Amino acid sequence: MNKIEQIEDHISELRENLKNHELYYHLSEVQDVKVFMEKHVYAVWDFMSLLKALQQRLTCISIPWKPSNNAKTARFINEIVLGEETDVNELGVPKSHFEMYIEAMNEVGADTEKIVNFVNSTHLEKDIVGKIQSSNLKKAEKEFLKFTYKTIETNEVHKIAAAFTFGREDLIPDMFFAIIDKSNHNHKNKFPKLTYYLERHIELDGDEHGPLSLEMISELCGDDENKWNDVIQISVEALQKRIDLWNEITDDIKQRKPAGIVA
Numbered sequence: 001m002n003k004i005e006q007i008e009d010h011i012s013e014l015r016e017n018l019k020n021h022e023l024y025y026h027l028s029e030v031q032d033v034k035v036f037m038e039k040h041v042y043a044v045w046d047f048m049s050l051l052k053a054l055q056q057r058l059t060c061i062s063i064p065w066k067p068s069n070n071a072k073t074a075r076f077i078n079e080i081v082l083g084e085e086t087d088v089n090e091l092g093v094p095k096s097h098f099e100m101y102i103e104a105m106n107e108v109g110a111d112t113e114k115i116v117n118f119v120n121s122t123h124l125e126k127d128i129v130g131k132i133q134s135s136n137l138k139k140a141e142k143e144f145l146k147f148t149y150k151t152i153e154t155n156e157v158h159k160i161a162a163a164f165t166f167g168r169e170d171l172i173p174d175m176f177f178a179i180i181d182k183s184n185h186n187h188k189n190k191f192p193k194l195t196y197y198l199e200r201h202i203e204l205d206g207d208e209h210g211p212l213s214l215e216m217i218s219e220l221c222g223d224d225e226n227k228w229n230d231v232i233q234i235s236v237e238a239l240q241k242r243i244d245l246w247n248e249i250t251d252d253i254k255q256r257k258p259a260g261i262v263a
Contacts, residue, residue, distance in 0.1 A: 003221065003228050004214050010232055011166060014239040019174045021243070023250045027179065032253050033194070034110040037101070039249050041115045042141055043242075044101045046148045048084060050164045055081055057157045058216075073219055076212045083204055090196040097197065104194035129153075140248035144241045151234060158220040162231040165213040167238025176202050 001009070008015075026032055059074040060066050068074035089095045089103070105112045122131055132145045151163045176198045221227040 004218060007166065007217075007228075007232055007235060011235050011239055014236065014243065015174065017243055018239065018246065019178050021178070021246050021250070023246045023253075024178045026250060026253045030108060030190075031256065033108050033191075034105075035253050035256070036249055037105045037108065037110045037194075038114070039138075039141060039245065039252070041098075041101055041105065041112075042118075042137070042145055043245070044098050045115065045119060046145050047164075047168055048096075048098060049152060050148060050160060050168065051077070051080060051084060053152045053160050054157065054164060057160070070219060073216050076209075076216060080209055083209075087200065090192060097201070100193065100197050100200075104191065104197050107191055107193045138248055140241075140244045144245045147237060147241045151238075156230070158217070158227045159230055159234050161213070161216055161220055162234040163238045165217055166231070166235035167242065 023036070027036060055061065055077050058070075058077050059068050083097075085096045086094050087097060087100070089100050095103070102112050102116070118135065122128055128149050129146055132142055132149070135142065137145070148163065151159055154160070179198065217231060221231060
């Protein structure tokens with residue numbers, strides 16, 4: 001069993017918990033989808049900070065330009081930036097995936113004012129954790145975001161890559177398949193923007209980005225046992241933060257329903 005397989009084995013139970021989470025069974029009404037999107041959007045947003053942190057450290061964005069240490073990894077990161085920051089929506093219009101998600105939220109009638117105001121109020125990287133802590137977000141939302149930015153603040157690229165790969169990119173296909181399979185299938189016809197967003201992520205992350213992100217981890221850790229141990233720790237924490245967020249969203253959805261009613 002190689003190092004990547006050992007990590008995947010170590011986190012398999014957490015991944016299964018996410019893949020089969022109770023949350024997906026409660027996304028049966030439009031209001032449920034609204035609640036989910038209004039909280040999940042913060043994960044869509046802070047993913048870009050993980051990606052940009054990797055771009056800063058694994059490609060050259062300074063002047064004068066110099067070749068990166070590994071062109072294959074640099075190409076991988078730049079391809080993801082292209083796809084995430086400047087993809088095309090269902091109409092062929094260039095949009096970031098965050099902007100697509102905001103459009104999908106508007107499509108289902110979810111509130112976008114809170115996330116837009118929050119994003120517009122964040123300016124300096126050094127202030128972001130304090131900004132999150134002082135916000136009116138709920139506990140799991142705060143902890144999810146703070147974990148992301150505290151990982152970035154370590155400035156250790158293998159840790160950032162671990163949160164990106166095992167907490168996000170490597171997880172997204174399974175997670176989104178579960179949402180599509182277990183939620184109301186009529187959503188596909190009712191909400192084309194949301195469906196396009198989900199299917200686009202499945203297409204990119206399952207077929208292209210996921211496998212390459214595992215290669216990136218192997219390159220960054222090499223033969224350093226301490227780095228591999230860090231990757232396991234960060235991956236476990238990232239998945240647990242996601243589970244905590246999913247638990248909080250599930251509770252919010254259940255609380256809005258009349259007693260005894262299960263979606």
